Amino acid sequence: xxxxxxxxxxxxxxxxxxxxxxxxxxxxxxxxxxxxxxxxxxxxxxxxxxxxxxxxxxxxxxxxxxxxxxxxxxxxxxxxxxxxxxxxxxxxxxxxxxxxxxxxxxxxxxxxxxxxxxxxxxxxxxxxxxxxxxxxxxxxxxxxxxxxxxxxxxxxxxxxxxxxxxxxxxxxxxxxxxxxxxxxxxxxxxxxxxxxxxxxxxxxxxxxxxxxxxxxxxxxxxxxxxxxxxxxxxxxxxxxxxxxxxxxxxxxxxxxxxxxxxxxxxxxxxxxxxxxxxxxxxxxxxxxxxxxxxxxxxxxxxxxxxxxxxxxxxxxxxxxxxxxxxxxxxxxxxxxxxxxxxxx
Numbered sequence: 001x002x003x004x005x006x007x008x009x010x011x012x013x014x015x016x017x018x019x020x021x022x023x024x025x026x027x028x029x030x031x032x033x034x035x036x037x038x039x040x041x042x043x044x045x046x047x048x049x050x051x052x053x054x055x056x057x058x059x060x061x062x063x064x065x066x067x068x069x070x071x072x073x074x075x076x077x078x079x080x081x082x083x084x085x086x087x088x089x090x091x092x093x094x095x096x097x098x099x100x101x102x103x104x105x106x107x108x109x110x111x112x113x114x115x116x117x118x119x120x121x122x123x124x125x126x127x128x129x130x131x132x133x134x135x136x137x138x139x140x141x142x143x144x145x146x147x148x149x150x151x152x153x154x155x156x157x158x159x160x161x162x163x164x165x166x167x168x169x170x171x172x173x174x175x176x177x178x179x180x181x182x183x184x185x186x187x188x189x190x191x192x193x194x195x196x197x198x199x200x201x202x203x204x205x206x207x208x209x210x211x212x213x214x215x216x217x218x219x220x221x222x223x224x225x226x227x228x229x230x231x232x233x234x235x236x237x238x239x240x241x242x243x244x245x246x247x248x249x250x251x252x253x254x255x256x257x258x259x260x261x262x263x264x265x266x267x268x269x270x271x272x273x274x275x276x277x278x279x280x281x282x283x284x285x286x287x288x289x290x291x292x293x294x295x296x297x298x299x300x301x302x303x304x305x306x307x308x309x310x311x312x313x314x315x316x317x318x319x320x321x322x323x324x325x326x327x328x329x330x331x332x333x334x335x336x337x338x339x340x341x342x343x344x
Contacts, residue, residue: 033130035318043337052324064081101245186225209234216270256308281301282302
C-alpha cells in the first residue's frame, strides 16, 4: 500500500540505486513461513508442487540475498541469479533504464553478481526452509569454456536448488546465445546432466524470444530428447517495437509491456513445436492476472515477472495470484492444472 506514495521518490533515483534500496528493505523483513495460498492454484512441474504459478524472475535477486523475503510477499516461487562461477562486475554503468512511457525496462547488466562461492554460502544457510527457490546459472563473460562453467555450477548448486535454470539466453554476454544452436545445445545439456549425477534436481532451460522458426524446431527436438523438466519462454528481446521513451535507443535487452506480445507468440510457437510434451514457463510482460491467465491457457504451467514490479510494486505477485484464483472459478475450472493449455 505504500508503493504508490514511494514510487515518485524512487523514480528520482538511478534505477540501480533504487533496486539496491529495495533489496536493503527486503533484507530487513522478518522471514517466517510463506503465506498460505488457494490450493486450487497449485501446479506440478518437474516433480515440484508450486503453491501458485506466479514467481519472481531472475535478475531481481541476483546474489540470493532475499529469496525468503520474496516468498513472504506472496510469490509462489523465486528464482535467484544469474550466478556465474566467479564474481564479475558486469557491463559499465549506466546499464539499466526505465522506459516509463512504455512501462518497460532496458538492461545491459552483463551477469553482474558476486560469484558462486558467495551465493553458495548464502543458500546453504536456508537449508530446510519451506518454499521453492530456483537457481539460475550462467557463464562468465571471459570464460574459455562456457560449457564447463555450466557443468561446474550444476554440481555445486544442484544440492541447494529446488530447481536449476540453465540460462543461455541473455543478450548481454557476447556469444552466449550461440549455445541455443542444436549441436551446441546438446553438448551443453549432456554436460549439465552428467554433472548433476545422481541428484534429482529438475533442470529448466531459459531461451531467447528472438529465435527463428527453424531454431525453435531445433531447440524443441533437443529438449524433447533430453531430461529437461521445463523450458522458460523467454528472456529479454533485442527487438525494438515502437517505443516512446527517450531511452528507446539504448542497447540491451528490452522487457516489460512491449515484450508481452513477442513472448506470448514465442510461447505459442514452443507449445506447438513440443506438442505440449514438456512444461513451459512464461516470462516477459506479465503484469496482471489477465496477462498471466493468457499465458496459462496458451500453455504455460507457470509465469514469472520482474519488470512489472518496477511500476506496480512488490505486492504484485500476491495480487496476480488472487486474481488468478478468481478467474479460475469464473471460467469454471476446479484447478489451475485444468486451465493450462486449454486454449492452445
